[in-house]
Each structure stands twice: as C-alpha cells, then as structure tokens.
Amino acid sequence: MASPKFQALRGTRDILTPDSERHRALVDVFAEQCRLAGYGHIMSPIFEDLGVFLRVGESTDVVTKEMYDFEDKDGRRIALRPELTASVVRAFVQHNPTNLPWKAWYEGPQFRHEKPQAGRYRQFSQVGIEVLGSNDPQVDVEVIALAWRFYQELGMQEVSLLLNSLGDDACRPAYFEALETYFRDRSGELSEASQETLDKNPLRVLDSKRSEDQSIIAEAPLMVDHLTAETAEHFAAVRSGLEALAISYVISPRLVRGLDYYTRTTFEFASTALENAQNAVGGGGRYDGLAESLGGKPTPGIGFALGVDRILLACDAEGVFPGPVTTPDVFIVDLTGGQQATVLADELRNAGIAADRGFDGRSLKAQMKVADRSSAALALIIGEDELASGAVTVRDMRGDSGQTQVPRTDLIGELTTRLGR
Numbered sequence: 001m002a003s004p005k006f007q008a009l010r011g012t013r014d015i016l017t018p019d020s021e022r023h024r025a026l027v028d029v030f031a032e033q034c035r036l037a038g039y040g041h042i043m044s045p046i047f048e049d050l051g052v053f054l055r056v057g058e059s060t061d062v063v064t065k066e067m068y069d070f071e072d073k074d075g076r077r078i079a080l081r082p083e084l085t086a087s088v089v090r091a092f093v094q095h096n097p098t099n100l101p102w103k104a105w106y107e108g109p110q111f112r113h114e115k116p117q118a119g120r121y122r123q124f125s126q127v128g129i130e131v132l133g134s135n136d137p138q139v140d141v142e143v144i145a146l147a148w149r150f151y152q153e154l155g156m157q158e159v160s161l162l163l164n165s166l167g168d169d170a171c172r173p174a175y176f177e178a179l180e181t182y183f184r185d186r187s188g189e190l191s192e193a194s195q196e197t198l199d200k201n202p203l204r205v206l207d208s209k210r211s212e213d214q215s216i217i218a219e220a221p222l223m224v225d226h227l228t229a230e231t232a233e234h235f236a237a238v239r240s241g242l243e244a245l246a247i248s249y250v251i252s253p254r255l256v257r258g259l260d261y262y263t264r265t266t267f268e269f270a271s272t273a274l275e276n277a278q279n280a281v282g283g284g285g286r287y288d289g290l291a292e293s294l295g296g297k298p299t300p301g302i303g304f305a306l307g308v309d310r311i312l313l314a315c316d317a318e319g320v321f322p323g324p325v326t327t328p329d330v331f332i333v334d335l336t337g338g339q340q341a342t343v344l345a346d347e348l349r350n351a352g353i354a355a356d357r358g359f360d361g362r363s364l365k366a367q368m369k370v371a372d373r374s375s376a377a378l379a380l381i382i383g384e385d386e387l388a389s390g391a392v393t394v395r396d397m398r399g400d401s402g403q404t405q406v407p408r409t410d411l412i413g414e415l416t417t418r419l420g421r
C-alpha cells in the first residue's frame with residue numbers, strides 16, 4: 001500500500017524561498033527600527049499555561065472560539081499563543097525588571113483557529129513591541145511612530161492610522177452604564193449573538209460585524225464623549241505628539257479591537273491597498289490593567305503587533321518591498337568528478353562569495369542549465385584541461401561577455417573585481 005501523502009493543514013502554509021527571504025528581510029527592517037529606538041529582543045515560549053491567555057479577554061472570539069488549547073502529557077491545560085502581549089506581560093511579571101520603562105520587541109508565529117481566507121491564517125506571523133512601566137503619553141507617541149516609520153521604511157504609502165481612546169477604570173462605569181442602557185433599550189433589534197455578548201461585556205457589542213447590528217451600533221454612545229478630564233488630557237497629548245511628528249491619524253470613536261485588555265489609547269493600521277475585511281495590517285494600544293491581572297504589581301503598558309503576512313500582501317498590492325536578491329554570485333560546474341567543486345566552493349564561501357554548484361557528475365550541458373536557472377552572475381567551469389593547468393574557466397552569464405581562463409591563484413581577486421565588490 002502506498003504511504004499516505006500529507007499536506008500542510010488548512011490555514012497553515014509553507015513559505016518557500018524567495019518569499020521566506022522576503023519575510024526575513026521584513027523582520028530585519030523591523031529589528032533595526034527597534035534597535036534605533038532602544039527596544040530589546042524578547043523570545044518567549046510558543047506555548048504557555050492556558051490561564052495566561054484567558055486574561056486577554058474571556059468574551060473575545062480569540063479566547064472563546066479560536067484558541068489552540070489542549071491538555072499536555074502532564075495533564076496541564078496549555079495553549080499555543082494566539083498573540084504575544086499576554087506572554088510578554090507574563091514574562092515581565094516573572095522577571096520583574098527594575099529599569100522602567102521596560103521596552104521589548106518580538107517576532108514570530110501566532111495561532112488562531114479562524115476561518116482561513118486570503119490574509120487570514122491559522123498560523124500567522126507578527127512583529128511587535130511592548131512597553132511596560134510608563135503612563136507618559138509620549139510613550140504612546142513613540143510606540144505608534146515606530147510602527148508608522150516601519151511601514152514607511154518598507155515603502156508603504158497606503159496605510160491609515162485609526163485612533164481612539166477606550167478610557168480607563170475611572171471613565172468606564174459611567175460609559176458602560178450609558179452603553180448598556182442604550183443596548184438594553186434596543187436589545188430586541190440586536191442579533192442573538194450580540195444579545196449574548198451584551199450580558200458579558202456591552203463594549204464588545206460595538207465590535208459586532210453582523211449587518212443587523214450596524215444601525216444600532218452607529219448611534220451608540222461613544223467612549224470619547226465619556227472620558228475623565230485626566231484621560232482626555234492624556235489622549236490630547238498623544239494626538240499633539242503625533243501631529244508634532246507629522247503622523248496623520250483619523251479619530252475612530254468606534255474602534256474597539258478584538259481583545260479585552262485595552263484601556264485609553266488604542267489604534268489600528270489599515271491598508272487601503274487591501275480588501276476591507278483583511279485590511280488591518282496592525283493594531284495595538286494601552287493595557288494598563290494586564291500586568292496586575294497576571295499577578296504583577298499594577299503597571300501600565302502599551303504596545304502593538306503587526307501582521308507580517310498581511311503587510312507583505314499590502315506591499316504586493318502597492319508594488320513595494322520586493323525583498324532581497326538571493327541568487328548566488330557564482331555557480332561551479334565541475335566535469336572532473338565533483339571534488340574540485342567541493343574544495344573551490346568552500347574556498348569561495350570562506351571569502352564571502354556566494355557559491356552554488358552542480359552535483360551527481362552530470363554533463364556540461366546539464367550543469368550549465370542548472371547554472372543558468374540559478375541566475376548566478378558567473379559560471380566557473382573546471383574540466384580536465386583546467387585541472388591540468390591549475391586554472392578555472394570563468395563564463396559571464398549576464399550577457400554575451402564570453403569566457404576566459406583564470407589561474408586558480410588569481411581567482412578570488414578576479415571574481416571580486418568582476419562582481420564589483
């Protein structure tokens with residue numbers, strides 16, 4: 001019986017070269033922005049105690065419907081991380097750093113059991129930052145500006161910043177009451193799902209995408225109209241900071257985001273180059289109560305995560321950030337058995353020249369075909385003649401510039417010149 005053939009699971013993908021190189025290059029651009037702004041890299045585990053993520057919001061789809069959670073061999077409830085903020089805050093509480101604000105950046109895969117479609121996957125990648133230990137609105141500005149500069153660095157121009165304040169514990173009781181009264185008065189008109197959500201968290205009803213809820217949501221009371229003087233002042237300072245940096249934003253009073261931990265400043269980046277449903281290329285905000293809910297001291301925090309897969313789709317749509325060239329500098333064609341190519345490739349790679357080579361003792365024609373497909377600038381041919389005279393034939397593959405024999409001892413110098421190094 002034939003062995004079964006497997007495919008990557010639904011909602012997951014193999015990212016092969018050159019897409020994978022582009023993905024890495026994007027992370028490198030992000031890492032550089034983080035380095036310039038004084039953020040340290042954090043690598044936290046991909047799975048955590050389920051409890052870490054329950055704090056993200058027990059009335060959100062991310063937690064109730066989409067979590068990859070399971071019991072491990074020790075009988076513990078474990079979850080593959082659906083996002084990194086809770087993990088980073090868990091790490092902050094665990095290690096208790098004293099130099100505040102503590103600024104960390106990350107990259108890596110996240111897991112959500114969503115309905116797969118273009119730009120929405122079950123394993124997807126994020127880059128992001130988190131800052132813990134400061135209330136300063138200038139931190140909010142720094143955080144938002146870092147994402148903004150990153151998009152610019154990639155060459156993206158069709159990104160808009162949606163900004164809101166979700167208030168804090170001091171603003172919320174009055175707002176929640178106003179919101180709940182409003183929705184209760186019209187609950188008969190709400191979808192069944194939203195009526196259920198209303199019992200858990202009236203704020204989440206604002207996040208409903210169901211068509212029957214939209215006209216009711218459109219007239220609902222707004223958080224920004226219920227901010228305390230202190231929070232309103234904080235929000236004004238954030239806006240003023242963004243203006244000082246010439247970062248344009250759109251106030252979106254109905255922006256609630258899909259996670260429960262947010263307080264005060266919240267934001268989302270939308271790509272106008274992408275279809276509406278999957279156009280969020282990043283988002284974030286303050287979560288001033290999360291550290292405490294994970295067993296730490298009360299510590300304000302703010303951060304964002306940007307979706308790498310979606311950003312690359314947006315870059316395609318805008319025709320920017322093509323990714324790095326990954327072709328070898330030279331391709332070695334060895335007609336003497338293969339060991340000459342092994343030794344030469346090793347020597348060239350040690351000298352910083354990217355060298356690929358043929359295998360399996362194939363004919364000149366077959367190896368030249370592979371050399372051509374590799375898009376290497378130069379082919380280096382070693383036949384019996386070259387071996388006897390201690391030389392290598394260098395053939396330029398970029399045009400019709402012919403070929404010359406170069407003594408083995410002069411080869412690296414010659415290649416360096418020809419490659420314009």
Ligand code: HAM
Pocket residue numbers: 082083084085112114119120121122123124125126128129130258259280281282283284285286287302303304305306307308309310
């Ligand atoms: P989020 O809005 O859930 O926030 O995700 C951030 C970004 O990840 C989204 O804007 C989107 O680009 C990408 N994304 C989310 N789900 C998927 C998916 N299924 N497939 C592809 N891309 C996806 C967070 O995760 C928060 N932890 C952000 C944050 C950090 N808030 C404070 N600090």
